[in-house]
Amino acid sequence: MVVAAPASGSGKTTVATGLMAALTARGTAVSPHKVGPDYIDPGYHALATGRPGRNLDPWLTSPELIVPLFLHGFQQGPVGAGVAVVEGVMGLYDGAAEQGEFASTAHVAKLLDAPVVLVVDASAAGRSVAATVHGFRTYGDIRLGGVVLNRIGSDGHERMCREAVEELGVPVLGALRRRDDIETPSRHLGLVPAAERSAEAVATVERLGALVAASCDLDALMALARTAPDLYAEPWDPREQVVPVPERPRIAVAGGPAFTFGYAENEELLAAAGAEVVRFDPLRDERLPDGTRGVVIGGGFPEMYASGLSANEPLRRDLAAFATAGGPGGGGGPVYAECAGLLYLASELDGKPMCGVLKDVTATMAPRLTLGYRSAVAVSDSIVARTGERVRGHEFHRTVTEPGHGDTAAWQWTTSGPQGFVQGRCVASYLHLHWAGEPAFAERLTRGAAT
Incomplete structure (x- = not known):
């Protein structure tokens, strides 16, 4: 019902x-x-x-x-x-x-x-x-x-x-x-x-x-x-949406009170693509889980926990090192961040130091809520998207970043210009995506973590 x-x-x-x-x-x-x-x-x-x-x-x-x-x-x-x-x-x-x-x-x-x-x-x-x-x-x-x-x-x-x-x-x-x-x-x-x-x-x-x-x-x-009639369709199966990689790379997903926004199907798709999905809490854990090969930082309320996130300097340093030198041969490890994740990767949030992966980006609370569906197009290649690919997502935040996008932006949608940041193998923006609509993103992130 x-x-x-x-x-x-x-x-x-x-x-x-x-x-x-x-x-x-x-x-x-x-x-x-x-x-x-x-x-x-x-x-x-x-x-x-x-x-x-x-x-x-x-x-x-x-x-x-x-x-x-x-x-x-x-x-x-x-x-x-x-x-x-x-x-x-x-x-x-x-x-x-x-x-x-x-x-x-x-x-x-x-x-x-x-x-x-x-x-x-x-x-x-x-x-x-x-x-x-x-x-x-x-x-x-x-x-x-x-x-x-x-x-x-x-x-x-x-x-x-x-x-x-x-x-x-x-x-x-x-x-x-x-x-x-x-x-x-x-x-x-x-x-x-x-x-x-x-x-x-x-x-x-x-x-x-x-x-x-x-x-x-x-x-x-x-x-x-019980008056609802039977539905004649096959249940969605994440294993049918992606091709698994054999390496089983460990992908760490941010959780805890500051990062509570995420769709269950996104993690199910990562697992179906071959990832070993583990959790970490940026408020408590002082380092990424051992063996981490990729990181996902979804949405939440980091602005409510800025002091605690900032105080956990060991994890901030560890994540910054992973994003810049955590990949094979010293290249950056893949990091996918949405909204709250974008704020956490910035240099500071409301004046408090964050991870500094996006070195020249600052985030502050804004007077108005930004909310709505977005039809977006990728304006550059990233760890999950290819230039020109179109996706449907949504925005839901009351913060702003300065600047609003990097030299290499992630997306563009009809209500504004370029949005977000692509930096090495890190992509971060305000756009929330449900990967059941874009299962290739989970496969690409997993393959990126495996290589």
Whole structure:
């Protein structure tokens, strides 16, 4: 089932994550999914279900890959899942700018032929919520399976809203009361990632699960999910996307609280390409893992941990040495960095020393958020891309670098000029990519690490 809402802020993350946790607590294996490019919600989904949170984004991959990627997540493990819960993005019909409903929750729901549960914020309305539900039921051609009322104020308020919605013939599958004690804290890029909050995040997810279990008809929701028809497609298999190298090079992927953004399929593709994928935490580890032949530094919040990252001088030196002289014959080792990784490789972030791989690049916080899908073209060869190749990615940051690109830039997209840096076998930019849409990148990085 797909959990959607009329607009952002309606409570779909609360309901979706709580539903995942509640069903998991009942012994059901839940496959968690998120529409769109967001990294943060899938972290809470993983806590709720014990399975990787996976993204379904037609823009980053393709519409044709949505069902195979969905089935890949659903069938993961020896027995697969018993139910899939897909959290939507923004409002139900909000997708890529100026492209209609493309990449919207409605688009993905139709690709999956899945019933939709609409989460409606009833905090400032009574019977009028029925007008909202009526509009969403009649606009477009999604299959609206039921409604969950959120932020209900009293028994009387609930009765009023329920009666109005049920007069439409739409079942009310739950009603959540207003609660302030389970809100997940936010910062400049949205919710605080689950990996940063550890025990607090676990407790929040448990409370969400208890709230949904007490407020929603779980049996009715499961029955709704069972109305989704079978999907006739082969699951996405990373082993079919790449040709493995025989050398098994060790590729170290940055993790820990400062680097929490990454798509599970990216690491699966690296492993399928023959890499031994290992983790390191730039806040704690004083050197790269022994035998590292390649490095991936994804997104996250290094600006929140700049002091700690800067204080770990041994790792900063080790990574700089690897990037400049860590390859065969003394050449630089391959380093792929996105967004947070770009900031970490700069000479400084908000005045604090970073790795200095990009020696003349400084990064600072910016007054405005940069957010959106990007259609990009590679303007130079790099460890992953070839000049002229086109990719689809997204930006999501509130920092800027000076300069914005090097003498050899990585990308260019329609909203700006050259972007990012290619320096030796290091490539770094603000562009986030889902490698299921570009599997050759994983193969090229792995081959580069092996030679």
